[in-house]
Amino acid sequence: MTETAVMGTASDLLEEEEKISLRSREFGFWVYLMTDAIIFALLFATYVVLSKNSAAGPTSKDVFDLRHTAGETALLLISSLTFGMATIAMAKGLSGRVIMWLVVTLLLGLAFLAMEMMEFRGMIAKGAGPEVSGFLSAFFTLVGTHGLHVTFGSLGILAMIVQIPLKGLTPPVRSRLLRLGLFWHFLDIVWIGIFSVVYLPGVM
């Protein structure tokens, strides 16, 4: 056996090892997402149980504005599409295009967070803070937990925007972007639950 052949097999083995380790990370991340889905499901159950307990304070009809919710929904849905565009650009190996779409996704995510903060601040200013009633405690816990997830997702996108120019689209970087994409799309799915369980029935 020549030296190059030995080197070849060694690097093949390493490559194979890397592939297996990335695949197990992706599986692990999927398991994490499923457990996160259970956390959200239980926060939804808590909200549904408490949603009518407004303790003579403001009710859902007084504090929800469907136009605001529609705006947040649009921002999150469009950001899911732009993340998808980043994934497609990654498959084609166009790192510049990936970064561009990630920046767009990040801006949409930040705009969503800004709208949510505005809503929370407006509610607290109107005397509808989380300490007022069971309904409002459950509302701030559920929607706030989702907002916290979006914050961490945005930090993840920022990390990828920095990492891609530094490391290039190597297999570990691609795997991270793929997992971040799963997380981002997952948050949009949770938001479907939020507008269907919290906001739409809340204004009826």
Next chain:
Amino acid sequence: MNHSAERSVSTYLTGFVLAIVLTAIPFGIVWGGLLTGMAVYAIIAVAAILQVLVHLVFFLHLDLKSTPAENLFFLGFAAVLIVIMVGGSLWIMFDLHHRMM
């Protein structure tokens, strides 16, 4: 999850358009006050479930062929846990509420 799967712009756009339609229907009905009572809740629930499926298929690229079986298993397992815990909690709490009235 599946690297090999073909991810095209049209897949994402199809999902996006379907998601918009499935969002617009419940918003439109509640906004316009077109229907009342249980029918509205039913439409919101059906549109939400359909939209979750649209997201899973078109954005997360889940399918029965190329997605690893263990991923689908965990999705199914999480769904069972959610149904038991959420369904059970609501059943108990509303029954309790009913008895205390």
